[in-house]
Amino acid sequence: MIMVPIKANNRNAPDKVPSGKPGQQRRHAIRGWGSMRRGGYRRPRDLHNMGRPLPTALAMLPRLPHLPADLALVSRPFQVDDTQLDALLDSGLALPPSLAHAVLKRKVEFLSGRDCARAALAQAGHAGPFELPIGDDRAPCWPTGWVGSISHSKGCAAAIVAQATAYRGIGLDLERLIPPERAAPLREQIGHAGEWQLGETLGLAPGLWFTLVFSLKEALFKALYPQVGRYFGFEDATLHAFAPGQGIARLRLNADLAPGLPAGTEVAAQAAWNAEHVLSLCLAPRDAHA
Ligand SMILES: CC(C)(COP(=O)(O)OP(=O)(O)OC[C@H]1O[C@@H](n2cnc3c(N)ncnc32)[C@H](O)[C@@H]1OP(=O)(O)O)[C@@H](O)C(=O)NCCC(=O)NCCS
Numbered sequence: 001m002i003m004v005p006i007k008a009n010n011r012n013a014p015d016k017v018p019s020g021k022p023g024q025q026r027r028h029a030i031r032g033w034g035s036m037r038r039g040g041y042r043r044p045r046d047l048h049n050m051g052r053p054l055p056t057a058l059a060m061l062p063r064l065p066h067l068p069a070d071l072a073l074v075s076r077p078f079q080v081d082d083t084q085l086d087a088l089l090d091s092g093l094a095l096p097p098s099l100a101h102a103v104l105k106r107k108v109e110f111l112s113g114r115d116c117a118r119a120a121l122a123q124a125g126h127a128g129p130f131e132l133p134i135g136d137d138r139a140p141c142w143p144t145g146w147v148g149s150i151s152h153s154k155g156c157a158a159a160i161v162a163q164a165t166a167y168r169g170i171g172l173d174l175e176r177l178i179p180p181e182r183a184a185p186l187r188e189q190i191g192h193a194g195e196w197q198l199g200e201t202l203g204l205a206p207g208l209w210f211t212l213v214f215s216l217k218e219a220l221f222k223a224l225y226p227q228v229g230r231y232f233g234f235e236d237a238t239l240h241a242f243a244p245g246q247g248i249a250r251l252r253l254n255a256d257l258a259p260g261l262p263a264g265t266e267v268a269a270q271a272a273w274n275a276e277h278v279l280s281l282c283l284a285p286r287d288a289h290a
Contacts, residue, residue: 061158061174062272062279065247070166071283072124075158075174078112080105088115096134109157113150116159121146124161139225149222153277160281171223171282175215177273183210190214190234202244211278213239216249216269219280224267227284228257237267247271251282 061075078084085104088111089095095102099110117140118130128143135141142148148161149172160172183206187196191213199209217234224232236257241250253265269282 061156062274062277064270064272064279064281066270067281068283071160071162071170072120073158073160073172074116074120074123075156076112076116076119077156078108078152079155080108084108085111088112091115092130093118098134109152112157113152113159116157117148117150117161120148120159120161124163126161136229137225137231139222147226149219156277158279166286167283168286169223169226169284171219171221171225171269171280171284173215173219173222173278173280175211175218175278175280177276177278178207178211178214180205180207180210183207186210190217191239192235195239198240198242202242204244208273208278212242212249212271212273212280215278215280216251216271216282219269219282220251220267223269223282223284224257224261227261232257249280 064073067073078088082104085108088108093111093114095107095111099107102110114130114132117132121130121143124146126143126146131143133141140148140150142161142164145164146161147164147167147170148159149170150157150159151172151174152158153174153176156174158172158174160170162170187210190210195213196209199206199213202209204212214234216239217237220237221232232255236255237251237253239249239251242248247270249269249271251267251269253261253263253267256262257265267282267284269280271278271280273279
């Protein structure tokens with residue numbers, strides 16, 4: 001994937017998006033997000049014939065159509081129960097002290113993500129002992145010379161890694177499809193009118209499109225975090241182009257996020273989906289910008 005800085009410091013390019021209070025867009029501070037999650041998931045009927053859905057039975061995780069060969073992606077299903085937790089701990093993984101008193105679900109998803117990361121690193125040729133501490137803002141501290149990303153969504157964890165010589169950052173995001181009735185009250189916080197209009201123009205179902213916008217932006221956040229080094233919100237990027245047949249997306253930064261990431265920077269990403277999940281990937285290649 002390419003990331004091309006265009007019109008550095010171009011203040012005309014960004015579309016203005018509704019912005020909340022600083023930090024408001026942090027995932028757990030999104031108004032209504034908790035109730036959306038607590039409400040449980042119901043498969044939206046309008047997704048059955050959308051885009052290129054993959055049969056869930058064939059692959060729990062949608063297959064990314066344009067995965068570069070220098071990336072190792074591993075995904076694994078998990079169940080939230082004591083047997084799963086014991087199996088993960090028996091495999092040599094350990095919970096950090098900060099999660100010692102976490103609920104069972106958090107422990108299992110954390111260790112499942114680490115399990116995928118360990119397998120992905122091994123697959124990519126990382127020889128050293130596996131260690132992946134929690135860093136600033138919860139970002140994993142990848143071994144020297146490596147970059148990666150972890151995501152988990154109900155019952156499925158995934159991790160992707162690559163050598164840091166090729167990438168500054170990688171962002172992977174796995175989301176359960178968000179039903180349209182739950183997406184509607186969140187739209188203003190996640191995107192702006194132009195982004196929702198794009199989904200309508202493309203003829204994508206509202207729930208699927210909302211999940212794609214949300215997931216692609218979270219993947220972007222994770223990919224750029226190593227350079228930006230702080231939280232930035234959903235209003236700081238615009239998903240302005242998407243090719244449903246290929247799953248290729250283009251996002252544009254709306255703010256100067258870091259040296260080398262001025263407003264107007266174009267970032268490429270990709271997404272795939274099946275009847276239950278959206279999987280997004282955003283890469284920040286080293287040779288893309290200064
Ligand atoms: C951090 C965030 C992106 C995580 O996404 P999520 O959908 O809640 O959860 P996921 O399962 O996909 O990913 C969680 C994993 O992301 C990784 N992660 C967390 N914070 C991270 C960060 N700052 N940078 C990179 N990776 C991070 C961790 O590995 C975490 O799993 P772990 O805690 O078990 O190790 C999300 O909670 C958030 O705060 N989003 C708001 C910021 C944002 O997306 N802005 C949009 C910019 S356009």
